[in-house]
Amino acid sequence: MTANVLQMIRRAKSPLSKADIANESGSSLSAASDHVERLIAEQLIEVNAIGASSGGRKPKQYSLNSRYGHILSIELSTTSVQIAITNFDCEILSTQTSTIQINEGPDKVLTYVQQLVEQLIVEIGIENSSIKGIGIGIPGPVDYSMGQPITPPLMQGWDNYLIPQFWSKFYDCPCYVDNDVNIMALGEQAKGYKFEIDNLIYIKLGSGIGSGVIYDGKLYRGSAGSAGDIGHFDIGNNVLCWCGNRGCLEASAGGKAIVAKGKAAALSEKSDFLLKRLEEHGEITLADISAGVLNLDPISVDIIRESGAILGRVLASIVNFSNPDLVVIGSEYSDYGDILLASIRQSVYQRSLPLATRKLLINKSILGNTAGLIGGAFMTIDQLIIQATNDKVDTFLN
Numbered sequence: 001m002t003a004n005v006l007q008m009i010r011r012a013k014s015p016l017s018k019a020d021i022a023n024e025s026g027s028s029l030s031a032a033s034d035h036v037e038r039l040i041a042e043q044l045i046e047v048n049a050i051g052a053s054s055g056g057r058k059p060k061q062y063s064l065n066s067r068y069g070h071i072l073s074i075e076l077s078t079t080s081v082q083i084a085i086t087n088f089d090c091e092i093l094s095t096q097t098s099t100i101q102i103n104e105g106p107d108k109v110l111t112y113v114q115q116l117v118e119q120l121i122v123e124i125g126i127e128n129s130s131i132k133g134i135g136i137g138i139p140g141p142v143d144y145s146m147g148q149p150i151t152p153p154l155m156q157g158w159d160n161y162l163i164p165q166f167w168s169k170f171y172d173c174p175c176y177v178d179n180d181v182n183i184m185a186l187g188e189q190a191k192g193y194k195f196e197i198d199n200l201i202y203i204k205l206g207s208g209i210g211s212g213v214i215y216d217g218k219l220y221r222g223s224a225g226s227a228g229d230i231g232h233f234d235i236g237n238n239v240l241c242w243c244g245n246r247g248c249l250e251a252s253a254g255g256k257a258i259v260a261k262g263k264a265a266a267l268s269e270k271s272d273f274l275l276k277r278l279e280e281h282g283e284i285t286l287a288d289i290s291a292g293v294l295n296l297d298p299i300s301v302d303i304i305r306e307s308g309a310i311l312g313r314v315l316a317s318i319v320n321f322s323n324p325d326l327v328v329i330g331s332e333y334s335d336y337g338d339i340l341l342a343s344i345r346q347s348v349y350q351r352s353l354p355l356a357t358r359k360l361l362i363n364k365s366i367l368g369n370t371a372g373l374i375g376g377a378f379m380t381i382d383q384l385i386i387q388a389t390n391d392k393v394d395t396f397l398n
Helices: 002-011 018-025 029-041 106-124 163-168 180-192 249-253 255-267 272-281 286-294 298-322 334-351 368-387
Strands: 045-050 060-064 070-076 080-086 092-099 131-138 175-179 200-205 209-215 218-220 326-331 361-364
Touching: 002 018, 002 029, 002 060, 002 368, 018 029, 018 060, 029 045, 029 060, 070 106, 070 180, 070 368, 080 106, 080 368, 092 106, 092 368, 106 163, 131 163, 131 180, 131 368, 163 175, 175 180, 175 368, 180 200, 180 209, 180 218, 180 326, 180 368, 200 298, 209 249, 209 298, 249 255, 249 298, 255 272, 255 286, 255 298, 272 286, 272 298, 286 298, 298 334, 326 334, 334 361
Parallel strands: 070 131, 131 175, 200 326, 326 361
Antiparallel strands: 045 060, 070 080, 080 092, 200 209, 209 218
């Protein structure tokens, strides 16, 4: 129950009094007071304000103590890593980004990331002991209970690697690992929309396409943790996907497909802008397509519109099936976000049933590139609270 009270205070839109907690939890005022006093003693919550009097003493109002400790949040992609240290309310205090090659394997990649973490800790002047938990997002399927990747297609050498065991050699705190899009969805729900949306689908368009699903206010992972893998929906064409099948959404609308279309347009001299970028750099990247959109290159714009339309057709089926309140579009490159968003919206609203779209919102991510970092911190704190017990420990959170 103490954990429930802490979650209640943590998720509240404004500070809560003991009477608020009693009313919301359905417990007595004395029971609510006992839990609050314990959390105060553990320094997990603090008095934030004094409420208005209803005839007696003005009530104290409580909120989470953001200074309780720090969270290390790490987001791995195939070619880069983002690292953040947050306070206990998921506010980012410092970040660092670096390039990596995920296929160099877990030992080499994580050793390098750990060195970056140590530099960040020194820069902001905190002790390792203040790190209460570590949250990591990776670009592949995860056995969440074990914190290990399961046959991740984009992470050669990582299969069944126990990521938490690596970090336990350096920091005396729990480590939690999840798919990167799952933690983006968590971050968007918790800190982007402040728990006002109970049914949310977060779509990430990067090298591939993935989604995180919030259902009835909770992250939905499915029975084995693979829920939300929309990149391999069959859209009925004959394009070969890297997975070996033909017709996958990712093969026609994902980042690799966008780059391939851009390179083909450059080589066929349909786009002078992309041809120049190809000649200058020897390759075409998502950044080049993004630059093309910013420079109003018509071929770059058409490529993004086409990808948005294809993705929108798949999302229309998902919207009809699951009837979410909100679809959030997150992209590694925000420069083509408006064009992409318009194409997705047009396809979804054209192909979905009127009842399914009556209240549907389709928006760009509020948190942008920080969604995964904030979501990783939120997931970690959530698990610290869930795992806390009222017995056999000296403090509520070790």
